[in-house]
Amino acid sequence: MTDTIGVGLIGTGYMGKCHALAWTSAKPVFGSGPRPRLVHLAEANIDLARQRAEEFSFERATADWRDLITNPEVEVVSITTPNAFHAEMAVAALEAGKHVWCEKPMAVGFSEAQRMEAAARKSGKVAILGYNYIQNPLVRQIGDLIASGAIGTVNHVRVEMDEDFMADPEAQFYWKSEASSGYGALDDFAVHPLSLLRTLIGNPTRVFAHQSKPYPDRPTVDGTRRTVETFDIASVLFEIGSISGVLSVNRSAWGRKGRIALQIFGSNGSIVYDQERMNELQIYRATGPASAQGYQTIIAAPAHKPYDRFIPAPGHGLGFNDLKVIECHELLRTIAGEKGRVVDFTHGLEIERTVHAMARSHDQQGWVTIERPGT
Amino acid sequence: MTDTIGVGLIGTGYMGKCHALAWTSAKPVFGSGPRPRLVHLAEANIDLARQRAEEFSFERATADWRDLITNPEVEVVSITTPNAFHAEMAVAALEAGKHVWCEKPMAVGFSEAQRMEAAARKSGKVAILGYNYIQNPLVRQIGDLIASGAIGTVNHVRVEMDEDFMADPEAQFYWKSEASSGYGALDDFAVHPLSLLRTLIGNPTRVFAHQSKPYPDRPTVDGTRRTVETFDIASVLFEIGSISGVLSVNRSAWGRKGRIALQIFGSNGSIVYDQERMNELQIYRATGPASAQGYQTIIAAPAHKPYDRFIPAPGHGLGFNDLKVIECHELLRTIAGEKGRVVDFTHGLEIERTVHAMARSHDQQGWVTIERPGT
Amino acid sequence: MTDTIGVGLIGTGYMGKCHALAWTSAKPVFGSGPRPRLVHLAEANIDLARQRAEEFSFERATADWRDLITNPEVEVVSITTPNAFHAEMAVAALEAGKHVWCEKPMAVGFSEAQRMEAAARKSGKVAILGYNYIQNPLVRQIGDLIASGAIGTVNHVRVEMDEDFMADPEAQFYWKSEASSGYGALDDFAVHPLSLLRTLIGNPTRVFAHQSKPYPDRPTVDGTRRTVETFDIASVLFEIGSISGVLSVNRSAWGRKGRIALQIFGSNGSIVYDQERMNELQIYRATGPASAQGYQTIIAAPAHKPYDRFIPAPGHGLGFNDLKVIECHELLRTIAGEKGRVVDFTHGLEIERTVHAMARSHDQQGWVTIERPGT
């Protein structure tokens, strides 16, 4: 008889569907662990909730997410609602004794993130954030390469994250341009590169950020123009101990669709990666004759675990949604008491701390050193 | 109450798992159509059958695939066993009134393929082959571009399919080097490019092939060497009416992991594609000033249907397994009476016809014209 | 006192200018060898001849190339006229005791090429052909890599040469579409890949070619359309001993500007190269763990001789014209009695032999085995 784990899902948008797919595929892909039982789905609109429950094969639907939190058959809760709700829902779920899988960014304000982290610690439950890019088998490979000394001691890092969904200056003003939504690209994007940095190298110890607005205003539905309050672009200098770095994020970068570009330089080589070609990594090793040195392009293959759980042949390619399946599996492993590859709320809080320090450095126009009390 | 369709799966290897994942995800991804009910799984070893049934969430397991064929709750059968079994299983399933989703290549010999096609026609059931590469949204886009005249009239085509799983001359002799397994790269690989050609342009009307063996013999388990009987490389000149073409396939091509490279030249532009970067296509349009012409790299996006069913944002990337989900959905649409994008047994037989003509042209060292009686 | 060598140049078009630049730069680039003294320039139009002589710094200009041949101060003659004149001029120059640097292809007909080769042998002078692509330091590197066993024993080769100067079906009919100009892409393009094959691997021993016409006719100046007599596309299967190969050439390939793409597969790796990125080569070595294998991109650097004579820093890039400077230097070395890297008339004749065998195989629709009496 198979072991099961009861799943609740709050939110059925982009990430909600992505979680649903991950819960569905984790067991057939990995073969091991409990079978997720799709117990309860919450979505503000009850008709939509019912429709999605039918599509995703959830047993029950509700318009009130608290129904789900109080359902004793739900053991783990996926939170995929807008950021403003994360704290309330995550804290409630943890207090109700559920494990939590919450989408990023953690919360809108730092104090909310702190509250979430405290609730997680107090609960003794597993609480993780949806930083799926660290789950790419090739990102794991990059970590292994660095750890094995393949490029020597890292001394410089550059990270870029760019998309173009805010690139059109004539696209209508919406909530992402309101100050209430956060800083802009800094919290919308920067958290992803920070999750990669943390996983591969470490958390920044000092930051200097500059945010900018490509467009001062945007058109509104009534034909006027409204002043943009958030920054679609942020450029950051940082240090991770003695490692220097540059982080550039831009959500109005025409032509970039899902670029998360890493350049990691070490004393004996370098590694280059771009999420837009997520099945490739490049490594340069400063060994052998100069005539034979050059970047090597490594294509994702079964040797890069757990690619093999999806496809037993190299070069066929994983997709974005597969990363979420891996994340789900790592969550299940963590719940089972293993050491999963996850960004838990404690780690997530440090990412938030960095983002807020960046924003502060922008205001102060100077470096901000980041103290990390818990670490 | 959701409509369901009962699924049987024969074989649980690479493609068996891939079918299982597709049956699981088709409904949550697409939202429409019946929910696949995973009824019965067959795998020669009963212990393995039971394990896989548990992993993939099938209700029942058997070591005898005929149990599955006779199960009245099974409405559609996935056949993912070695090629030698395709004909027997597909014919039996069709005769039992099941729809059939059979992996490629269709069968080992042409007469078997003919028998399968006849059985499909007689049954009135849907019978399709697993030519998943045609399901890539960007391959659809290529088809749309050609159909819309974006590159004018096509006049020349080159296709390559290369992998390196047979590239090591010291890898031990196994069944793929035995004549009983078929011609070699010609039937192992060529069928995929032919499925793409058929979908995008048409079936070859005339072929000239040359097969070659990179290694005359390979080591055996007992330390001797055994003569290789199949051709790991095949190079083919062909015509599709007045369009000239070159097809190159090589399963001992060191460095190539999943290359299926298309170059399509027309009177007003060209299109280039490589499955190893399955989320990109390149198009050259001979319009505008010379200084501004160049290949444009288009990244898979929601505008390329049905990418949007997986991810609502561009540039995040589909994976190989997603193609199988699309194929499953197209099968379900076809079963529902819609015009799905599938390679049915009648089309599949034409692909087989081409492969066998190629082998004949190699033996005859001359062009072979292909008559297609049914078309 | 510097040693000099007297240079005559016939023709001042694309290649004429390229030769002039090479004669001018060879000494300052390489530092060694005699200084070319630009003695005499011939160009059918005397005014143009005078203008070019002034631009290129030639001492004298003439409209009659025979003046140049009989000028005792001319020691080596560059022949860069249309192909139809090559034989007459080269033979005359050789008979007059001059060294000859003749542009490719060697001649329009095979018997003319034979006559040139005989004249060269009889003269005892150096006579070479302008196959400049073999001079790329990275092509040398490819040769060194193959020779050193870096990819094991070569077993399969693919070569493509594509440009788009004939791609526009509405471009006016001109002499390249007339039968008198030759076969078409076969002699226009195929000779370049053949020069690379010969240098890196060997001459084909057996060929099967198929030529095709993307456009049956083209517009003429008087508004009518004229039937195209040459083949803009040719596709060839070939063998070099036990090595199988595919050669594809297309001068109406929209989007391709200077593509000469090589794929060389061996028992232990492969090499990939494209002239459009002439400062890069890719090599795959099947060594080490599978997780760390992948194509390595090597960028042209001083370690790749004689790149260092042009630029002492890596990655700055050579250009097409630099290849001609290297060719000129290799010619001078050969004249000085050293073993230069050149395609002499004897080698060039073998390239011609291959091209004519290809055309014959097209007509005969069967394989043609190539006997090479002189080798």
Added chain:
Amino acid sequence: MTDTIGVGLIGTGYMGKCHALAWTSAKPVFGSGPRPRLVHLAEANIDLARQRAEEFSFERATADWRDLITNPEVEVVSITTPNAFHAEMAVAALEAGKHVWCEKPMAVGFSEAQRMEAAARKSGKVAILGYNYIQNPLVRQIGDLIASGAIGTVNHVRVEMDEDFMADPEAQFYWKSEASSGYGALDDFAVHPLSLLRTLIGNPTRVFAHQSKPYPDRPTVDGTRRTVETFDIASVLFEIGSISGVLSVNRSAWGRKGRIALQIFGSNGSIVYDQERMNELQIYRATGPASAQGYQTIIAAPAHKPYDRFIPAPGHGLGFNDLKVIECHELLRTIAGEKGRVVDFTHGLEIERTVHAMARSHDQQGWVTIERPGT
């Protein structure tokens, strides 16, 4: 009778040879303008001076550069010596009534650069700096594209310049690690991206820089280790009016050979370029249906002036040295009274001003606003 211009060359290293080649090829490549007459060459070692004069075809050689400055037949002087000598030589040459072509960076200190600029203004002669990368026909094309509004209003720029000649931590300490040589990557590299920025967009108005040392010390010849005094890495945030930007330079970036990577984002598109592939540029235009948008790779062609002066066919590729030929031609045009595409001493001083402001911002750990009195 051809017009000539007398040339003097000081220094015969990397750039000295590059100038010599440019002086030799400018006339045959461009066909127009005066013929450079190679009059006088200076090199500290008289034997080397004589050897180089012979190789480069200069009429006279000297070990004393002042001989050359006082030679009335010299009309223009190439200065390619170490940076420390630029000011003295340039000022002397200008005072002697010569035009000056001086390699970058302008001078070691800002006051020296000011002195050079003043001397140039006073002399009325042409004085330019060797910022050759702006001469790439594709960089001109980028400028034309921006000017024509092809990407709308520019709002964000990123520039990287990376090489790896200082990447080996065990390479012996030499003068580039001494404080007397300057700041490090900031003046060694940053000036090139600044010359591109100035040409394409404008001079920075505000900067914030952070310099770092990948290696605190390096081995010396006597087996000890010596503290590194310069910064091999610099990361800079900047503004050009309302345009935000990031500049990253690293001369210890393993794997990078000649990378100068530009990313220019505008309100209607973006442009991407990398000097390592100097014959390609990429442009994204946000027009047409989303399904058809993507970066277009444009390959250098005759339509991109003055590529056509080198090669009349597209895609054959210019090299680094060709850029210097174009620069030489632009210098000659400027001397002839035309408006050449050059970085004169006045513009060069602004580049120096920016570099020194960057260094100051590093020391002050804050933004530095750049006042440009002369502009």
